[in-house]
Structures are given as C-alpha cells and as structure tokens.
Amino acid sequence: MQDETLIKQALEGNQQAIRIIIERYKHHVFKVTYSVLRDQQLAEDITQETFIKMMDALPSYQQKGFKTWLSRIAMNKAIDHKRKQSRKPEDLSDFSDKELKQDDGTSAEDLVISQERTERIRRSIDALPDNYKEVVEAFYINGRSYHEIAQQQQISVKTVEVKLYRARKWMKHNWKEEDF
Numbered sequence: 001m002q003d004e005t006l007i008k009q010a011l012e013g014n015q016q017a018i019r020i021i022i023e024r025y026k027h028h029v030f031k032v033t034y035s036v037l038r039d040q041q042l043a044e045d046i047t048q049e050t051f052i053k054m055m056d057a058l059p060s061y062q063q064k065g066f067k068t069w070l071s072r073i074a075m076n077k078a079i080d081h082k083r084k085q086s087r088k089p090e091d092l093s094d095f096s097d098k099e100l101k102q103d104d105g106t107s108a109e110d111l112v113i114s115q116e117r118t119e120r121i122r123r124s125i126d127a128l129p130d131n132y133k134e135v136v137e138a139f140y141i142n143g144r145s146y147h148e149i150a151q152q153q154q155i156s157v158k159t160v161e162v163k164l165y166r167a168r169k170w171m172k173h174n175w176k177e178e179d180f
Contacts, residue, residue, distance in 0.1 A: 003066045011058060022051050028067065029074045036078035046081055050074040124175060132167035135160055 003024075009017035029050050034043035053073050061069055118141065125137055134153060138144045139160075146164075150157045 004063060007058065007061060007063075007066065010055075018055070021054075025067065025070055026051075029070060032071050032074040033078040036075065036082060042081065043078070046077050047074070050077050053077060124171075127174075128167060129170065132163055132170065135163040136167045139164060 003021070006017045006021050010021060026047065030043055030047045033046040033050065034040065037043050037046065050070070050073050054070060057073065122137075122141065125133055125141070128136060135149060138149045138152065139146075144152070146157050146160045149155075149160045153160075
C-alpha cells in the first residue's frame, strides 16, 4: 500500500493504517534519533514521541516526501531533547534549605510562584507604616504566633492583635487585591 493512501486513511481515523505507517518507519526513525542521541533508550523514547508528533502534525503534511517529512520531525525531536540535556542546571544557591526540602508534594512551579508572591508582599510590607512592619512581617512572613511576637517584641498579646488589626485595615485601604 502506498504512503499517500495510508496517510489519507490515517487522517480519516483508520487505526490499522496508523499501525502500518509506524511499523513501516519505526526502524528508520530510530536510526535518525539514535544518530543524534547515541543512547538506545533515549532514542526509543524519542522515536515514540516522534510518532505522537507525527499524528498531531499529519493534517499539515503536504504530500511532498513522507519519509523526509517524518525524518525531519524525528531529527528535530532528538535535537530538542539533546539541547534540553545540555542546558546548564539552574543555580539553586538562592534557595534556603527549607525551600529545597519540600517533602509535602509541592511542585517546583508552586514553590517559585510562592516565592515571587512572598517577594511582592515583602516589598509591600516595606511600604507599611513603621509601627506595623515588624508585626506584619513576623506574623505573615515568618509565621509566628501572636504569643511569639509578643515575647519577641516585649509587648502584650493584645497589642499584637491591635497592631495586626490596624495593619490589615491599612492594607485593605491602601493595597489593591489583584496585586496579590
């Protein structure tokens, strides 16, 4: 069966045509990916990814040499993977030990978003009136309890409550909610 006929059938949803295309070109695609990666396991993985990409891109195929078109997809997939591997690992020296030891299932993306949000809040806290800064930072940033803050600042727990109340009132009046 010709490639063009198989492609047409595959586009119509014929699973058998898709299997035939994959069987026909799997060794060729593997050779292309292996020539770039020089690792059998990686080449097998990228070969599978190539066929997935082929199915996504098949509607845009323009009937101009299927093997060449498929080889280009395989080559690009392999090169992209190799580039990802060769990128310098990120410098994690800016992170504290607490942040690096997230055993609670928090993703790295959530951690970064949280850090960015914390930085925005820290900048905003700097804009607070001086008599609220320490209490707000201790409570919201450092996670201290009212009692701990009172001991640290040598004030009563009630004073901590009042300062936080007034600070929240000030924040509601002066900060925009969408900033956070």
